[in-house]
Amino acid sequence: MKRIKYFFILWQGLACLASSGYGQMKTSLKSGQLSLIKSQSTNPGDNVHCGLQDRKGNLWFATTADGVFRYNGKTFTNFTTKNGLNSNGIFAIYEDKKGNIWFGTDKGICRFDGKTISPFSEANGNFINPFTKEQTTNIFVNSILEDKNGIFWFGSENGVYCYDGKAFTRFLDNPNLVNPTQFDPKLVLCMIEDKKGNIWFTTRTEGIYRFDGKTLFNYKPNNESWLRGLLEDKDGNIWIGRREKGVCRYDGKTFTNILQNGTFDLCTVNEITQDKKGNIWFATEGGVWHYNPRRAVEKIFQNISKKDDFRHHGTWFVLEDKSGNFWIGTRNTDLYRYDPRQADGKTFTRFSEK
Template sequence: MPRYLSKIQALIFLTVFIIAASCNGQVKKDLPKEKVIESKTILDDRPKLKKAQSKNQGNNVHCSIQDKDGNLWFATTGDGVFKYDGKSFIQFTTANGLNSNTVWSILQDKSSNIWIGTQAGVCLYDGKKFTEILIPLRKNLSRNTVKNTHDVFNIMQDRSGKLWFATIDGVYTYNGKTFTPFIVKEDGPGFLSSNHNVEYILEDKAGNIWFGGRNNEGVYRYDGKSITNLKINEQKEANWAWPALQDKQGNIWFSNWNGAYRYDGKSFIKLGGLSTGLVSPVTTIIEDKKGNLWFAGGNRGICRYDGKTFTCFTTNDGLIKNDVWSILEDRTGNLWIGTRNTGLSRFDGKSFVSFSE
């Protein structure tokens, strides 16, 4: 009897071994084709956003979004785009169909497509593949030797579903079928004359579209019929601005190389308390779920403003770098901070965790 039981036990062990080996083989067979970035650090098992394409320390984690499924997307100016599902990073570059590894903007539209604005134009990601979308040039403009000259700096979808693209060749709208140049007084002193440059677009709660960029005099507001040019200040102290957001009180916030400005519907007020010198750039502004405003840029790290006082956090507090270009608040309230040298940190309100090399 004991000898008989030993044979049964051996048979059971052999069967379990074969099943386990079969499952392991199946897992290896079904690995995704995308490049999955896993941590190689023994003491730190967190996934890492790695600089695989470019070693240029001037590259940024330039912008970021959280999609409808909860995935985080980080667009960089040298390493393409990273998608983070909470467990690992998947990197998308030109090897995966992206038209450039230098990415300026990213947006998920109402149909869940991911639009990516790059140095070489626009790519559309439908969840499976990238498709390059060609924006036709306006009349009297010709392409240079670079493939698809459109640097696409910003992408915005308005309440009607129309997409707006701020490019190096002007502003274009897209209704789902065709691109249309957005031109007002093209040959006069108004919007989109030859010396105008649009880098950011914002729609406010009233449906007005705001435009801003360097080399402009002030900012521009479009009410659906006409353009109004508004001056940031009379001293021409960096008299251009990027529209950033409209806060819960209805104020619209702008930033430029000299700080941050609040527009209350009547006038622009420069926010004090952020200066770090003669030139004090603000590169990004967000409002968190609690109503705090966060400012970054000018090598100041990130600064939280509760309406009365500032609290700033730097590398002394654990931030990976002080030169910040993007801040994203995820659904759980964590802040994801993108910096120079493709740096990425997460801040839970108490401490920072690094997610980059």
């Protein structure tokens, strides 16, 4: 019986590899179901939207229709509404200073305390929408940030909200905020806190905002309103993802378009991250790009994902784990791992179902 089971698993793995047509793709199905399995999504536009590695070493991957997956290095555990989430559409994930994992969903926020996931509430476990105080929530949260003072920031379709550990407040209701032009950030997508303590957030309709702790500033580089990916690099520069125009960079004084002079300049940049070596990675609608300022000018930008590496080249995030692997989420709810240390440097492994 064991021998039959062994040959069935072996045949299953070989069949996946043979039918994939992905030159260097390796199957992740070995002696068990080790893949991220779609159980809810049917839309090819659904994606593995964001991820993180927690302090215990677990990898978390949030999807837009199948809840969130935790990977311990061997197997995936799927958390959905059956496990306490208020929605299976997850668009932000964040680990706070205490080790709690926060999830931004299309119906508000949830928190994992290490044991259970539950909608986050102010009122003794009875869920109250922290933004509207209504029982039924429909707030779409795209980004979460805990600043150096321990204040939580939530970027949503309805604007920016803050949580001080006791109560939620609308950012614009801060009585100490200097906002002479009456800016009203909406459709907030990404947020970061820079080394100087400025809070930055990109929006879908109003460009990028910066809050210096007192005054709110608005910028529209190239007169563009839709900006997304956001990163402060190790030198203190702010990188901003543009819609179908690549990226620009802010050095504290001016915004400069950083051009590849090719395909990258036509990409929508969804997320930007910097690896341990200082290289910058871009998750775009045209695959994953790598920026290495130490290379010759013509090779500064490289698309590491070739035609057959992904089933869909619409990528949403790149995450470097503690072992030096890079995890990539794409449309079709696909998850890949890229290991640059392979002999050919181009090996991708798919960790989602065929």
